Amino acid sequence: xxxxxxxxxxxxxYCCFQSSAQNRRISGSVTDSTSSSISGxxxxxxxxxxxxxxxxxxxxxFSVSKLSGEKFSIQIESMGYFSLHADYSFAEKEKHKKLExxxxxxxxxxxxxxxxxxKPNPVRFxxxxxxxxxxxYRINEGDNVADLIKQFPGMxxxxxxxxxxxxxxxxxxxxxxxxxFTNNIKDFIGRLPAGIVSKxxxxxxxxxxxxxxxxxxxEPVKMLNIVTKPGMNKGAFGGASADTGTNDMIGSQANVNxxxxxxxxxxxxxxxxxxxxxxxxxxxxxxxxxxxxIGKNASAGFGYGFNNNGSxxxxxxxxxxxxxxxxxxxxNQNQGKNGGMNHRVNSxxxxxxxxFYLNSELSGSYTSSDNQNTSLSNQSGLLRQDxxxxxxxxxxxxxxxxxxxxxxxxxxxTNSFSIRSSFRLSSNNNQQNINTNTIYYDxxxxxxxxxxxxxxxxxxxxxxxxxxxxxNYSLGLKKPKxxxxxxxxxxxxxxxxxxxxxxxxxxxxxxxxxxxxxxDSLSTSFSSxxxxxxxxxxxxxxxxxxxxxLGINARPVMxxxxxxxxxxxxxxxxxxxxxxxxxxxxxxxxxxxxINYQGSNNNPSINQLQPIxxxxxxQNIVVGNPxxxxxxxxxxxxxxxxxxxxxxxSLQTGISTxxxxxxxxxxxxxxxxxxxxxxxxxxxxxxxxNYQINGxxxxxxxxxxxxxxxxxxxxxxxxxxxxxxNNQKAFGKGTNFSQGFNGNFSFKKLFLHGNIxxxxxxxxxxxxxxxxxxxxxxxxxxISAPAFFRTNNFSSGLSGELRLKSMNFSSGLSxxxxxxxxxVEQPIxxxSTLNMNLSGRLTFRKSYHINVNASKTTNxxxxxxxxxxxxxxxxxxxxxxxxxxxxxxxxxxxxxxQGNNISRTVTGNTIIDNxxxxxxxxxxxxxxxxxxxxxxxxxxxxxx
Numbered sequence: 001x002x003x004x005x006x007x008x009x010x011x012x013x014y015c016c017f018q019s020s021a022q023n024r025r026i027s028g029s030v031t032d033s034t035s036s037s038i039s040g041x042x043x044x045x046x047x048x049x050x051x052x053x054x055x056x057x058x059x060x061x062f063s064v065s066k067l068s069g070e071k072f073s074i075q076i077e078s079m080g081y082f083s084l085h086a087d088y089s090f091a092e093k094e095k096h097k098k099l100e101x102x103x104x105x106x107x108x109x110x111x112x113x114x115x116x117x118x119k120p121n122p123v124r125f126x127x128x129x130x131x132x133x134x135x136x137y138r139i140n141e142g143d144n145v146a147d148l149i150k151q152f153p154g155m156x157x158x159x160x161x162x163x164x165x166x167x168x169x170x171x172x173x174x175x176x177x178x179x180x181f182t183n184n185i186k187d188f189i190g191r192l193p194a195g196i197v198s199k200x201x202x203x204x205x206x207x208x209x210x211x212x213x214x215x216x217x218x219e220p221v222k223m224l225n226i227v228t229k230p231g232m233n234k235g236a237f238g239g240a241s242a243d244t245g246t247n248d249m250i251g252s253q254a255n256v257n258x259x260x261x262x263x264x265x266x267x268x269x270x271x272x273x274x275x276x277x278x279x280x281x282x283x284x285x286x287x288x289x290x291x292x293x294i295g296k297n298a299s300a301g302f303g304y305g306f307n308n309n310g311s312x313x314x315x316x317x318x319x320x321x322x323x324x325x326x327x328x329x330x331x332n333q334n335q336g337k338n339g340g341m342n343h344r345v346n347s348x349x350x351x352x353x354x355x356f357y358l359n360s361e362l363s364g365s366y367t368s369s370d371n372q373n374t375s376l377s378n379q380s381g382l383l384r385q386d387x388x389x390x391x392x393x394x395x396x397x398x399x400x401x402x403x404x405x406x407x408x409x410x411x412x413x414t415n416s417f418s419i420r421s422s423f424r425l426s427s428n429n430n431q432q433n434i435n436t437n438t439i440y441y442d443x444x445x446x447x448x449x450x451x452x453x454x455x456x457x458x459x460x461x462x463x464x465x466x467x468x469x470x471x472n473y474s475l476g477l478k479k480p481k482x483x484x485x486x487x488x489x490x491x492x493x494x495x496x497x498x499x500x501x502x503x504x505x506x507x508x509x510x511x512x513x514x515x516x517x518x519x520d521s522l523s524t525s526f527s528s529x530x531x532x533x534x535x536x537x538x539x540x541x542x543x544x545x546x547x548x549x550l551g552i553n554a555r556p557v558m559x560x561x562x563x564x565x566x567x568x569x570x571x572x573x574x575x576x577x578x579x580x581x582x583x584x585x586x587x588x589x590x591x592x593x594x595i596n597y598q599g600s601n602n603n604p605s606i607n608q609l610q611p612i613x614x615x616x617x618x619q620n621i622v623v624g625n626p627x628x629x630x631x632x633x634x635x636x637x638x639x640x641x642x643x644x645x646x647x648x649x650s651l652q653t654g655i656s657t658x659x660x661x662x663x664x665x666x667x668x669x670x671x672x673x674x675x676x677x678x679x680x681x682x683x684x685x686x687x688x689x690n691y692q693i694n695g696x697x698x699x700x701x702x703x704x705x706x707x708x709x710x711x712x713x714x715x716x717x718x719x720x721x722x723x724x725x726n727n728q729k730a731f732g733k734g735t736n737f738s739q740g741f742n743g744n745f746s747f748k749k750l751f752l753h754g755n756i757x758x759x760x761x762x763x764x765x766x767x768x769x770x771x772x773x774x775x776x777x778x779x780x781x782x783i784s785a786p787a788f789f790r791t792n793n794f795s796s797g798l799s800g801e802l803r804l805k806s807m808n809f810s811s812g813l814s815x816x817x818x819x820x821x822x823x824v825e826q827p828i829x830x831x832s833t834l835n836m837n838l839s840g841r842l843t844f845r846k847s848y849h850i851n852v853n854a855s856k857t858t859n860x861x862x863x864x865x866x867x868x869x870x871x872x873x874x875x876x877x878x879x880x881x882x883x884x885x886x887x888x889x890x891x892x893x894x895x896x897x898q899g900n901n902i903s904r905t906v907t908g909n910t911i912i913d914n915x916x917x918x919x920x921x922x923x924x925x926x927x928x929x930x931x932x933x934x935x936x937x938x939x940x941x942x943x944x
Contacts, residue, residue: 024090025065028099029544030056030076032177032227037061037126037544038078038104047072061544076102100354122706123153123650125592125641127547127584128204128220130154130165134197136648136706138746140803142942143194145226151744152200153700153711154652161186165202165222166639166654167696167715172205172223176233181257181264181289182303185224193932193939196232201225204584204594208350212357212407213416214542215474215490216582217549219598219635228934234260235934237941238268245924249274256931262299264291277919279312279337291348302347310339314917321910328382336373342366357407364400369393383678384446387619388437395430414476414488423467432458438619455509457516463501470494474540485543490551494534500606501527522615525564528606532557532630538580549582555601557630561609570609570626576601576661578634590645595638604628604664608684625684632661648702655695662686667724685724689731692719707746714739719762734762734790751801761791792819808841818861818904820911834858847884851875862902862913869898871920883938885930890923897921 030041037060045052048069056062067090076084081104090097122136137151146157156164163170163185173185180188204220240254251272258265271284285308291301314335321328346363370393377387403422410416434456440449470493477487506522509515538551559572578599586592607614607624614622636657643650667683694717701710717736722729738759745752799812817832839853851874858868877889899920905912932939 024067024095024097025063026067026072026074026088026097026099027061027063028102029061030078030102030104031060032081032104038081041076041078041104044075044077045072046075074099076104078104081105120706121643121645122648122702123643123700125586125590125643125650127545127586127592128216128594130202130641130652132200132202134194134199136702138707138744138751139194141195142940144941145189145192145194145197145200148194148197149189149200151709153650153709154698154713155202157189161190163189163224166652166698167694168222170202170222170224172221173226174223175226176228176261177225178262179291179301180226181259181266181291189224191237191941192226193934193941195939196228196235196934197226198229199227201227208352208359209357209405209407209418209420212352213409213418213472213474214486215416215472215488215540215549216542216547217490217492217538217540217551217580218582219596219637232935235932237932237934238266239928239930239932241926241928243272243924243926245274245922247275247277247919247922248280249922249924262291262293264301265289275919276311278314278335278917281309281311283307283309285309297353298349298351300347300349303345305344306342308341310337312337316915318913319910329380331378332375334373334375336371338369338371340367340369342368355409358405360402360404362402364398366396366398368396384441384443386439386441388439390435391432393430393432395428397426397428399424399426401425412476414486416474418472418474419470421467421469424465426464428460428462430458430460430462432460434458453511455511456519456522457507457509459505461501461503464498465500466496466498468494468496470534485541485546487542488540490538490540492534492536492538496532497530499527499529501525502606502610521613523565524610524612524614526606526610526612527562527564528609529560530557530603532601532603536580544586546585547582548584549580552579553577553599555599555632557601557603559603559609559630561606561626563610563612572627572629574629574662576630576632578632590643592641593639595636597634597636600633600635602631602633602664604630604684608664620680620682622682628664628684629662629686631663631686634659634661648700648706650700651697653695653697655693657691657693659691661688663688663690663722665722665724667727669726687722687724687729689720689722693717694736709744711742712740713742732762736761749803751803752799754796754798756796757794759791759793761793790821792821793817807843810840811838812836832860847879849875849877849879851877859902862904869894869900870896871899872896884940885932885938886928887930888925888927890925893922893924894920 026045030038032038037056039056039060041056041060041062043054043056043062043064045054045064045067047067050068052064052067054062054064071087071089073085073087084102084104088097088099120133120135122133124131124133132152134148137148139148146161146163149155149163150157154166170185173180173183173188201224203223203225205223206216206218206220210216236256236258238254238256240252242252244250249272251270251274253268253270253272255268256266266287266289268287269285273280273282275281285306287303287305289301289303291299293299312335314333316334317330317332319328319330319332321330342365344363344365346361348361349358350360351358372390372392374390375387377389379385379387401422401424403420405418405420407416407418435454436456437451437453439451441447442449472490472492474488474490477489479485479487502524503526504522504524506519507516508519508522510517532555534553534555536551536553538549541548554577555575557574557576559574560569561572562569576599579597580599581595581597583596584592584594604625607622608628609626610624611626612624614624634657637654638656639652639654641650641652663686664684665687667685669681669683670678671681673679694715696713696715698711698713703709715736715738719732719734719736721732723732736759738757740755740757742755743753793816795814795816797812797814799810799814801810802808812835814835815833835855835857837853837855839851842850844850852872853874854870854872856868856870872895873891873893874895875889875891877887880886880888897920899918900915901918902913902915905914930941932941
């Protein structure tokens with residue numbers, strides 16, 4: 001009986017052991033080089049005599065169970081990628097083994113082309129990524145990447161290649177997940193052919209360190225990643241040209257870019273001069289860049305650039321500004337020339353493997369400038385006076401900076417540690433001569449009263465130093481039920497120390513004796529130190545379908561401002577705290593949602609802190625406030641994306657809110673002078689109550705396999721803006737609203753595009769007004785006041801293109817109307833513009849081309865005198881060689897010499913009509929050679 005029991009016990013143990021062995025399981029995921037998941041990958045696992053097969057799901061994940069042996073091998077294969085093979089073994093008592101993420105590299109060795117009749121999905125939404133399939137959109141020979149992006153719902157590209165998605169700027173470019181030369185979107189989307197693109201991804205990028213650690217905190221930036229077709233991740237592009245023209249133009253430029261995956265080398269050079277209508281302008285420069293891998297896991301790069309530019313300018317303005325004490329009008333004429341030189345150098349080193357991440361950068365630059373400007377301002381309305389100003393300045397500014405980031409996963413693979421540090425040194429040495437002549441008139445009769453002339457020489461030196469240090473420790477927590485997920489508790493610290501000094505020495509010239517003397521009251525010497533810290537803790541959960549981060553940050557700030565002349569020090573400290581939230585979830589394969597909240601400090605500048613009158617502009621005296629505290633901004637954003645896989649219908653929505661505590665704002669006070677005219681004094685104060693809420697949406701409806709597409713987009717926002725004026729605080733509340741319909745219709749040889757847009761804007765943003773106004777010393781009037789314009793805009797357009805074998809025709813008709821209103825008695829000019837254009841391209845004998853385009857513009861309502869120009873341009877060109885890479889062309893611009901550059905800006909309480917003098921009728925002869933070869937093929941890229 002005992003023997004039977006022992007035998008039974010041994011048998012049961014054996015069965016349990018075999019059952020345990022049979023229940024061993026492995027799991028993992030497969031991505032491409034851009035960290036995008038790949039579905040449908042074939043997975044084959046060989047364990048002993050057993051062979052098990054599976055495929056990855058939509059998120060690129062796989063799982064294989066019932067493995068019997070302690071050792072196993074895995075084979076991964078997918079069409080268009082190199083296959084992978086790896087061997088593994090289970091540890092003792094290990095039942096589940098989580099494998100590292102497998103990254104497949106694109107293979108250029110493909111089978112013969114196979115025509116896939118399945119309809120591609122135009123838009124795909126993933127966690128932190130919106131992906132557009134290039135195969136779902138219209139691509140013509142000669143199109144560049146920008147032409148492709150313009151068709152994507154929710155994306156915008158302007159004439160300068162500035163790219164936005166859902167109203168947010170795209171700030172970074174990568175190709176196949178790797179840094180691409182300068183990483184500047186504007187540099188390349190107009191030069192890369194659309195024909196090499198497989199997909200384009202818009203990614204919420206938290207940085208390379210966050211991608212390594214998996215801890216994504218803060219507000220992401222928008223990154224554009226171009227995924228190339230198999231074999232198209234290498235090539236050469238660029239070209240060379242020489243030009244001459246009737247506007248004294250002569251010049252040449254050349255650039256070449258050599259690209260082979262991670263190896264990237266580029267060189268460029270240019271030298272040009274021409275008469276732009278206001279005078280001669282010149283530019284010359286050279287640039288070199290190289291990036292390449294070092295070994296298996298490291299890469300390094302360096303770059304150098306030099307530019308020397310100079311340009312004359314001449315423009316005129318009419319400014320209409322609303323103020324509670326009366327409207328203000330100003331007519332300005334400005335002319336002068338600007339010149340400058342810049343040297344810049346940079347280098348970088350990156351190392352990444354499964355356990356270690358290192359990135360370091362070193363950069364330096366030297367800039368010199370020489371500027372001259374004269375202006376005449378005739379002011380009426382609120383006051384009557386004329387200003388004659390001249391300003392000459394010369395300066396130099398050296399800069400140097402370095403940064404390093406290091407992250408390491410610790411032995412248990414669930415904990416990690418990161419440190420980062422940087423420093424920057426800069427200075428600005430500037431010599432300036434300011435000549436101000438104010439002419440006073442009787443406000444009632446207009447009779448001349450007096451003029452006031454002041455000639456000053458200023459010498460200023462500004463020095464800035466900054467350094468920061470931070471670290472993050474991540475403690476891995478117990479694994480959740482989802483074995484592919486990760487939980488951690490993170491502790492972080494960041495400190496930033498900056499110091500600056502500002503010394504201004506002023507000499508005034510006596511108008512009678514012509515002798516200069518030191519002016520102590522207009523000379524300053526200040527230094528400022530700020531020390532800000534951020535101490536935070538947060539909980540992080542990360543899986544393939546969800547990312548969640550919740551924490552809190554405390555931010556103490558210490559400010560110290562010292563007047564070196566008076567030996568007085570002002571100390572100003574503040575303390576802020578706020579939660580931080582990052583949440584992103586893939587609800588289903590077609591729905592994603594994300595929420596981000598971030599709080600941030602903004603310290604006042606040294607000029608805002610020093611309580612000394614800055615009289616460089618006598619019409620606008622600036623006085624700092626040593627009691628200013630740092631402002632604190634709250635920013636919350638959320639996005640929801642949906643697409644229907646079968647129909648291709650997609651919806652993108654977003655909402656963002658922002659509120660600022662103790663926002664640093666200008667307080668404008670108008671004061672009378674001795675001749676009953678007015679001047680303004682600008683001070684700075686902390687103000688609460690500013691906020692804004694904005695929502696936007698885009699609905700895209702494709703038809704007939706995306707040959708037809710309709711999109712409906714719009715936005716709505718609410719804002720509240722405080723204004724300090726004459727010791728009073730007022731708030732402007734308003735609603736901003738816009739709606740737009742766009743339609744694309746693609747036939748075999750005909751393409752049509754139509755759009756209708758309507759918008760209502762209250763509380764126009766005044767930030768652009770200040771940046772624009774500070775360029776020109778025209779004095780009082782360009783101020784913020786408790787009066788805002790309400791702007792209604794309507795625009796519509798229809799364009800079409802017909803492409804035949806040897807002829808292309810395109811035409812367009814557009815209309816726009818602007819209506820401005822405000823609570824004032826005086827009439828306000830409204831503007832409208834009607835534009836009609838027609839263009840054609842004729843090709844004969846295969847290599848000869850004639851391009852003609854004409855446009856007629858009718859303008860109404862501008863304050864500046866203007867014509868309604870008819871612009872006619874023509875180009876005759878001849879291509880050479882089999883690939884037609886060499887071209888000679890004769891170009892005629894504005895044959896009737898009717899061009900006029902006029903524009904209107906509405907900001908805050910001010911309308912600015914502006915026109916720049918420019919020579920528009922020119923004739924050019926050019927010879928150019930184009931390089932555009934990718935994957936062994938030549939791609940034509942037509943100029944925009």
